[in-house]
Each structure stands twice: as C-alpha cells, then as structure tokens.
Amino acid sequence: MIRLRSGTVGVRFTILYAVVFLVSGIGLLGLTFLLSGGSMSNVAPAGNPPGQGGFTAAQQRIRELEDQLAEVHTQQARQLLAGSLVALIVMAVVSLLLGRVLAKRVLRPLRLITSATRRISADSLDRRLAVTGPADEVKDLADTIDELLERLEVSFAAQRRFVANASHELRTPLTTMRASLDVAVAKPDPAASTVGLADRLRTQLDRVDHLLDGFLVLARAQHGALADAAPVDLGELTDQALREMSAEVETKGLSVMVDVPPGMATHGSPALLARLVGNIVDNAVTHNESGGWIGITGSVSEQETVLVVETGGRVLDQREVDRLTRPFERLGRERTGSSGLGLSIVAAVAAAHSGRLALLARPEGGLRVSITLPVAKVPVAA
Numbered sequence: 508m509i510r511l512r513s514g515t516v517g518v519r520f521t522i523l524y525a526v527v528f529l530v531s532g533i534g535l536l537g538l539t540f541l542l543s544g545g546s547m548s549n550v551a552p553a554g555n556p557p558g559q560g561g562f563t564a565a566q567q568r569i570r571e572l573e574d575q576l577a578e579v580h581t582q583q584a585r586q587l588l589a590g591s592l593v594a595l596i597v598m599a600v601v602s603l604l605l606g607r608v609l610a611k612r613v614l615r616p617l618r619l620i621t622s623a624t625r626r627i628s629a630d631s632l633d634r635r636l637a638v639t640g641p642a643d644e645v646k647d648l649a650d651t652i653d654e655l656l657e658r659l660e661v662s663f664a665a666q667r668r669f670v671a672n673a674s675h676e677l678r679t680p681l682t683t684m685r686a687s688l689d690v691a692v693a694k695p696d697p698a699a700s701t702v703g704l705a706d707r708l709r710t711q712l713d714r715v716d717h718l719l720d721g722f723l724v725l726a727r728a729q730h731g732a733l734a735d736a737a738p739v740d741l742g743e744l745t746d747q748a749l750r751e752m753s754a755e756v757e758t759k760g761l762s763v764m765v766d767v768p769p770g771m772a773t774h775g776s777p778a779l780l781a782r783l784v785g786n787i788v789d790n791a792v793t794h795n796e797s798g799g800w801i802g803i804t805g806s807v808s809e810q811e812t813v814l815v816v817e818t819g820g821r822v823l824d825q826r827e828v829d830r831l832t833r834p835f836e837r838l839g840r841e842r843t844g845s846s847g848l849g850l851s852i853v854a855a856v857a858a859a860h861s862g863r864l865a866l867l868a869r870p871e872g873g874l875r876v877s878i879t880l881p882v883a884k885v886p887v888a889a
Contacts, residue, residue: 524606532598632660738883742767748788767805772883775860783856786849823868
C-alpha cells in the first residue's frame with residue numbers, strides 16, 4: 508500500500524498523474540468496448556416460394572444458428588465487460604504507482620535543493636548548491652538561492668568584523684575616560700566634589716563596559732563560530748561562578764546547595780559556557796532576597812546534560828518569565844542593577860551549542876532555570 512503525506516506537492520502530483528492515466532485507460536477501454544459491441548443483423552426469411560417444401564426446414568435451422576450466435580455474442584460482451592472492469596481496477600493501481608514514480612522523479616531536484624540548503628548554516632555560508640543541468644525553473648531556483656547565500660555570507664562577514672573590531676574601538680574611549688578620572692583624582696589635594704564625581708563616573712563607566720561586554724558576547728554567541736570548542740566540565744564552571752559571587756552571597760546571607768555530579772561535561776566554547784553558567788549564578792544571586800536560598804543540581808544521560816538552578820522568592824508570573832530571554836527584559840519594575848542581557852546571553856549561548864534554556868516560575872515562589880546541553884563525547888582533560 509502506498510503511504511503518502513497529505514498536503515504535499517508529491518501527493519498532488521501523484522493524484523494528477525494517476526487521474527490522467529486512469530482517464531486515458533477508461534477512454535481506451537470504452538472505445539474498445541464500443542467498437543466490439545456491434546449487433547449482428549438477423550436476416551428475415553423472404554417467404555416460402557412455391558415448390559420448395561424443404562426450404563422451411565432450412566430457414567428454421569438458420570434461425571436456430573442465429574439464436575446460438577446471438578447468445579455467444581452476449582456471453583462475449585459480458586466477458587468483455589468483466590475483463591474491462593478488471594483491467595480498469597488494475598489500471599487504477601498502476602496509475603497510482605506510475606504517478607508516484609513520476610512525482611518522485613519530477614520533485615527529486617527540489618528534494619536535493621532542500622537537503623543541501625538545510626545543511627548550510629551560519630558557519631558554512633560559503634557553500635553553494637551549484638546545481639547543474641538545463642536552464643529550467645529548477646536551476647533558476649537553485650541559482651537564486653546561491654545568490655541569496657552569497658548576500659548572507661557578505662552580511663555575516665561584515666557583522667563578524669564588527670564584533671571583532673567593536674571591542675577595541677568602543678573600549679578605547681572608556682579607557683581614556685578612566686585615565687582622565689585617575690589623573691584628576693591623583694592631583695595633590697583634589698576637591699571632595701571631584702573625588703565624588705570620579706567615583707560616580709567610574710561606576711557608570713563600569714556599567715557601560717559591562718553592557719558592551721554583554722553585547723559582544725551575545726553577538727558572538729548568535730553569529731560567531733565556536734573555534735575554541737573543547738570538552739568543558741560544567742561542575743567546575745559552577746564552582747568558579749560561585750567563588751566569584753561569594754562576596755554577594757555572604758552579604759545577602761544566601762544558603763547555597765550544590766549537587767552536580769563530577770565529570771558532567773559538554774562540548775563547546777569554554778569562554779561562552781563559562782559566561783552561560785556565570786550569568787545563571789549571577790542572576791540567582793542578584794535577584795534573590797536576603798536570607799534566601801539557591802539550589803544547583805545537575806544530571807547526565809546518554810545524550811544530554813541538564814544543569815538546573817532554582818531560587819526562592821515571591822511568586823512570579825509565567826508570562827513575564829517567558830520574556831526574560833529577550834534583551835533588556837526584566838521582571839516587574841526592575842530597571843537597575845542589571846543590563847537586562849543576562850538570560851538572553853544564556854539563551855543565545857545554549858542555542859549556539861545545540862542546547863536550550865527553559866524558565867519556569869515555581870508555584871511556591873521563585874524561579875527555576877534549566878539548561879540542557881549535549882553530552883561531551885570525549886572526556887574532559889585533566
């Protein structure tokens with residue numbers, strides 16, 4: 508039995524070809540039946556000529572023969588009709604088979620184009636379909652896709668160059684401003700107002716620098732290649748992130764519980780994955796309440812690793828939580844203390860590593876952040 512997916516071009520082509528074959532077969536069988544269905548003419552006797560007594564018996568014999576021929580003709584017509592019906596059924600099945608074969612044949616170039624296009628990603632835009640053959644509609648489509656890929660390659664290359672140059676070009680003015688503040692404060696007996704202004708400006712410059720760094724990491728995760736990919740231990744990254752946030756954890760009096768199995772590794776960029784784990788831990792600490800708690804757990808299966816960070820707190824709206832992966836989105840009226848890029852960077856880094864980020868507002872209050880990443884096929888080097 509032929510299994511077809513409904514609603515596809517292949518099904519429509521199959522039905523079209525099958526109908527054409529079937530109608531042609533019906534027409535041919537009908538024409539054959541009409542041409543073979545002519546009735547036999549019966550010759551009526553002209554009467555009994557005088558003096559021919561044995562002629563009546565001959566006419567009777569002729570009529571009997573004509574009746575037998577008519578019966579044989581009727582049987583042949585019935586057999587022809589039955590054979591035509593069987594042939595029609597066979598023709599219907601053959602029409603479907605031939606229609607499917609022709610549909611596959613016609614759509615084969617499109618399937619090849621689709622398969623080749625799916626294998627092209629942001630890191631392989633230099634590849635082309637390069638379809639050969641006659642200058643028909645299919646080749647025009649392939650050439651159009653190649654032109655589109657060329658434009659995308661130029662655009663992505665320009666964006667990568669911007670990401671590569673933005674760090675130096677944009678950080679140079681910030682460094683100059685910091686140097687100017689240091690010179691002003693380093694003068695003998697600086698005014699108190701100058702020192703206070705310098706401190707406030709340094710704070711704002713740090714925020715701008717942090718925001719700039721977030722932009723660059725987000726751009727690299729979304730459009731950059733993972734050239735430094737290697738097996739990375741997520742447990743070590745978690746410990747490192749907690750050590751960096753230890754002062755804030757102690758200041759807020761947070762209780763931290765960690766249950767990450769040793770050797771829970773994934774394959775990817777160590778710098779980006781460190782930023783991913785660091786942003787999750789930073790988000791859990793920064794947006795936690797005083798005296799709260801943080802739970803970090805990990806699990807490993809044959810195909811993926813899962814890192815979960817949970818926090819307590821007030822009950823959150825899931826609709827607001829779902830928007831946190833967008834840049835500059837924050838919960839409620841929070842507008843300070845965060846660039847609003849933390850979880851959007853986490854989502855971009857996870858997607859760049861063929862993983863995913865899941866955010867869940869806990870019914871009892873707080874947030875549950877889950878990161879799923881592929882398992883490293885090679886163990887982490889000691």
